[in-house]
Each structure stands twice: as C-alpha cells, then as structure tokens.
Amino acid sequence: MTERFAHAAAPVTATAPGKVNLTLAVGDLAADGYHPLATTFMALDLYEEVVAVEGEGLRLEYAPGPIDVSRLETGETNLAIRAARLLAEATGHAADAHLRITKRVPIAGGMGGGSADAAAALLACDALWGTRLTAEDLRALAAKLGSDVPFALLGGAAVGAGRGDELTSALAEGEFHWVLRFSGRGLSTPAVYRALDEHRTRFAADLGPTPEPLVPEAVLHALRSGDVRLLAELLQNDLQAPVLRRRPDIAEALEFGETRGALGGVVSGSGPTLAFLVEGRDEADALAAEFAARGDRALRAVGPATGARVG
Known part of the structure; x- marks a missing residue:
C-alpha cells in the first residue's frame, strides 16, 4: 500500500x-x-x-x-x-x-x-x-x-x-491518425531481441550480413509531405517477425486490422502493441469499433504530439 x-x-x-x-x-x-x-x-x-x-x-x-x-x-x-x-x-x-x-x-x-x-x-x-x-x-x-x-x-x-x-x-506535416490495439499479455523485450539474434544466426547463410541500421529517406519524405498513404507503406520493424512467431494471436490481430480499413499496421517496438495508421478520424473511430466488437482493447491516438513540458 x-x-x-x-x-x-x-x-x-x-x-x-x-x-x-x-x-x-x-x-x-x-x-x-x-x-x-x-x-x-x-x-x-x-x-x-x-x-x-x-x-x-x-x-x-x-x-x-x-x-x-x-x-x-x-x-x-x-x-x-x-x-x-x-x-x-x-x-x-x-x-x-x-x-x-x-x-x-x-x-x-x-x-x-x-x-x-x-x-x-x-x-x-x-x-x-x-x-x-x-x-x-x-x-x-x-x-x-x-x-x-x-x-x-x-x-x-x-x-x-x-x-x-x-x-x-x-x-512532420499535418496529423497522423492511429488505432492502437493492445494485448492482455506482455512480451519480454530481451526475449524478443534474443529470438531475432537466434534467427539471424540460424539462417545466416541465407540472410547474409545484417545491413547497417538506417531510416529510409522515403520515410522522412512521407512525414515532411504529410503523405499518410506513403508512410503506411513504409512502416517497418525488424522485431516484428520474432514477435509474430512467438505470438500467433498478435499476427492474427495484425491481419484483422489491415483487412478492416487500416492503411498499414506494425508492431510497436518490441510489442505487443499493434499500431495501425488510418486515413483520418472517422476511419480511426470505425477501426477502433471493429476491434471493440471482437473484444479487443483499442485506443485512438494522433501524432505528432508535443514533448515533455511543465504546466
């Protein structure tokens, strides 16, 4: 207490x-x-x-x-x-x-x-x-x-x-509207990173050297121009594959959102939250309602938002 x-x-x-x-x-x-x-x-x-x-x-x-x-x-x-x-x-x-x-x-x-x-x-x-x-x-x-x-x-x-x-x-120009779908079970960040390392080691002959981490210039262009559709196509996360392999329920929810009006979806960080980019506020309302109807917890959010401040 x-x-x-x-x-x-x-x-x-x-x-x-x-x-x-x-x-x-x-x-x-x-x-x-x-x-x-x-x-x-x-x-x-x-x-x-x-x-x-x-x-x-x-x-x-x-x-x-x-x-x-x-x-x-x-x-x-x-x-x-x-x-x-x-x-x-x-x-x-x-x-x-x-x-x-x-x-x-x-x-x-x-x-x-x-x-x-x-x-x-x-x-x-x-x-x-x-x-x-x-x-x-x-x-x-x-x-x-x-x-x-x-x-x-x-x-x-x-x-x-x-x-x-x-x-x-x-x-970043304009507003970007998101629907965030949450899981009732968390994920261990170290475990997700270990799974990525193990996968890369196991399939090193097929995958080749890991490229230097970079942010594609196209992502920055999409933000500068406020191009929601382009940004949705560029959502990417190297940790997504190990998350989805460990959690088929998250993979199923990702497919659900992308077939119910989202322009694109991605695992946020090491998961388990899924972030879906949508066209606008009405589309966010509709997708959040779709998730709620099947018993999932979802929130709408808008970015970019201001950083930390006093007052």
Whole structure:
C-alpha cells in the first residue's frame, strides 16, 4: 500500500507523451551487449502526468486513472524515481520529492510509458528544486535512463540512432491518425531481441550480413509531405517477425486490422502493441469499433504530439 500523498504549497506538474516506432532497424549484437538501432519515433497524444511536491526523501505513488497500476513498483527500480535520483546526484540537490503519477500510456506495450514518466519526473523535479538545467543537460541525463527517455523529452517526430537515444528531429506535416490495439499479455523485450539474434544466426547463410541500421529517406519524405498513404507503406520493424512467431494471436490481430480499413499496421517496438495508421478520424473511430466488437482493447491516438513540458 502506498503512503498518502503529501501536499505542498507549490506542486509542479509535468507531462510527457507515449510514442510509436514507425520504423525500427536493428543491427547485430555489439560487444557492449547492445544492438545498434535506427528508428523513427512519433510522439502520440497519450500523456503521462507527474506531479512533484516537496517532501523528505523520494517517494512515489500512482493516482487512480484509466490504466491499472496495481502491479507497478514504486520503489528504487521505478524509472521515475531513478530519474529524480539521477537529477539530484547530477546537481548536488537533496533527493527530496514526492511524486504522484497518472498513467495514460498502456503498460508493457512498447509505447514508452515508463520512459515518459522518467522524462516528466526530470522536468518536474528540475522545476521543483530550481536546478535549472539546460535542455541539453536534461537530454544527457535522460540518455542514461534508457533509449526512449530522450525522445519523450523531445516529442514530435525524430530519427533515433545508436541505442535510439541519438536524436535528430524530423519535420512532420499535418496529423497522423492511429488505432492502437493492445494485448492482455506482455512480451519480454530481451526475449524478443534474443529470438531475432537466434534467427539471424540460424539462417545466416541465407540472410547474409545484417545491413547497417538506417531510416529510409522515403520515410522522412512521407512525414515532411504529410503523405499518410506513403508512410503506411513504409512502416517497418525488424522485431516484428520474432514477435509474430512467438505470438500467433498478435499476427492474427495484425491481419484483422489491415483487412478492416487500416492503411498499414506494425508492431510497436518490441510489442505487443499493434499500431495501425488510418486515413483520418472517422476511419480511426470505425477501426477502433471493429476491434471493440471482437473484444479487443483499442485506443485512438494522433501524432505528432508535443514533448515533455511543465504546466
């Protein structure tokens, strides 16, 4: 049971968005134990909210909301707590803050909800403590917390390289409408990456060398021009095949969405969420209703959305 939230005179509220990976190219496992990546992020209008108030020590609780948070850790392993502690260590400020999080990004869905919590916690505690770090300093701290945290700070659309944390903003014209279909069962990200490595090793003679991870120029053109149909044709994820091999139910749901009006669909990150790009708001309503009718949980979302901000 969490302790009662401590109210302070001047609470600080920060928000940060979830995301979808439009493309994800994965290189071979490197000596440092990581895979080099090239990905295209788009922030979606599903926002995590972190309220920070003064208090002795670091403490976190979750507010009631649309996401079941009953199984989430609130201690030192929580990414928002880690973000606040990292900020305190980097600035020499006492690690004193009580955090209250309202979650709107589904958990364990490949949409970066925990990373958004961390990004919002960095901003909220920076404002609460008056540490006044620059955007560049905050991004450097975010990169130490995980590859998706810097993008949650940035928002919009961006190309990620390295571990996904080396970001370059991408221009995006207009709105892109999505339907997100969620699974009741999560997937282990390390297990999905291992399955990709094992497949590549087993079929190395047929597959040949793994190409250097890149984001196709055509993807950036589709974003700049607001060409929804072109972007739908270019959705791509190297982790999709191992996800679908492990989870036939996700493969079936992907086919369902693509035959019910979606322009294209893709596994988001390491799954299990499926992201379907549609023509517009009416089409999003219709596809979400199709999924609901068969008992699936689906949400509509619009991108690109703004990055983390205070207030």
